[in-house]
Amino acid sequence: EIASTIGLTEGSVYKHYTNKEAILDDIFYYAEKLIFSPLPIEQTLGMLQGISIFRGLLAPLPDIIAAEPYVVKIMRIMFHEMNHNEKIRNYYQIEYTEKADAYMLALFEKCVEIGSIRPCNVHSLTKVFNTYRADWAFQNFIVSQDKPLDVDKLRKELNDMIAFFEDLFFPIEQKS
Numbered sequence: 001e002i003a004s005t006i007g008l009t010e011g012s013v014y015k016h017y018t019n020k021e022a023i024l025d026d027i028f029y030y031a032e033k034l035i036f037s038p039l040p041i042e043q044t045l046g047m048l049q050g051i052s053i054f055r056g057l058l059a060p061l062p063d064i065i066a067a068e069p070y071v072v073k074i075m076r077i078m079f080h081e082m083n084h085n086e087k088i089r090n091y092y093q094i095e096y097t098e099k100a101d102a103y104m105l106a107l108f109e110k111c112v113e114i115g116s117i118r119p120c121n122v123h124s125l126t127k128v129f130n131t132y133r134a135d136w137a138f139q140n141f142i143v144s145q146d147k148p149l150d151v152d153k154l155r156k157e158l159n160d161m162i163a164f165f166e167d168l169f170f171p172i173e174q175k176s
Contacts, residue, residue, distance in 0.1 A: 108126055120169060
């Protein structure tokens with residue numbers, strides 16, 4: 001499928017890759033670079049008054065998905081293949097659960113430290129936030145994979161959750 005999609009023969013693909021696992025490794029590396037690239041809010045943490053970390057992390061997702069449609073395909077491959085491929089299941093667990101939790105925990109700790117979110121149990125906040133993001137991706141790109149991508153619907157769903165997180169964790173004096 002990959003060969004025909006990009007207009008090559010299967011043999012040409014295997015000149016560059018030793019096997020299907022090597023292809024998957026490169027595909028997942030590509031996704032990892034996109035998913036774990038810092039968003040603008042992370043690079044300017046503490047300098048943008050009135051913009052919550054939650055808005056900065058969630059609001060860009062529909063535009064990222066629309067601009068990088070391969071990410072959705074990669075997520076579908078990962079979710080489907082992890083059911084019978086232990087390597088992919090372990091990869092997902094490490095890269096998208098453990099590393100995501102550690103990264104988000106450090107980010108939320110920094111936000112509490114600089115006062116951009118209220119003091120809270122950042123471990124619990126991290127779990128709730130990352131669980132929501134994973135469920136959002138699963139519902140929109142796996143469960144609803146036969147439906148056309150509705151970016152406006154995605155924005156509305158995310159705005160509702162952004163408001164939820166802001167109501168609970170955004171310091172009252174910073175709300176605009």
